[in-house]
Amino acid sequence: MRRRVVPLLLVLGCAATMTACASNEDKFVSELKAAGFANPGEPSTEKEKKSKKVGKRTVKSSEKTIEVVVRVKGCDLEFAKISGQSGYWLDELHVNGQEPDWPNYPENLTRDQTVTLLAGSSAKPAGFTGCYRPNDP
Template sequence: MRNKFALAVVGVTGASVLMACSSSESKFADELKAAGFGTVQPTTETEKKTKKVGTKTVKSSTKVLEAVVRVKGCDLEFEKVSGQSGYWLDELHVNGQEPEWPGYPENLRRQQVEAMLADSSQKPAGFASCYRP
């Protein structure tokens, strides 16, 4: 009887963790859609860190939400730390590469991204091969 109960608790806990991840992803996708972006492909990545404090090792992890959107022929990756407000433009996905976006602009709406792609500001390597005005 105890084994069945423990198994049920583990199953419910696992399901709630999966729902929390998908809930965060869908909220981030909704946030980007509200900013004017169309099709959003969200994913989650966990960054784990360890730090030595005296004789003990302290482990921590941060959940980073990522979403790829297509604007003017370019696949742009936005990121957000789960549980915090705001997001930033992180990378350009082009020719199998993922160069970092200079300056990591924050909380951009679609119109602002289109204007930034068209202006003379610094762009990552490979930008010219994907951009279609």
């Protein structure tokens, strides 16, 4: 009996973990839609592992970053969020196979604020002028 219960618990635990990850990704897409972005792409997750020496012990942690690409005014913008935390930021501009970081990492932008940022005179990443079309929706 015990031999059957342990594998079943492992399978249920893995399924719950996968559902939680998908749930966080779905929540982020919903958050972007609520901010006015009608066309968020498929979310992807990157995992970063960290270790830190504290006295004689090594403390290990991991952090999952969810990324979603959204098209605004001809530009593919990547928004990112730390899984399980509130808030998100504009991370990168995707243009011609390049992914330059966005300067100053604006946070929690709505679609209208993003349009204003794109039209403004603030610093933009390399390749911005190649994709920006002010008359696109």
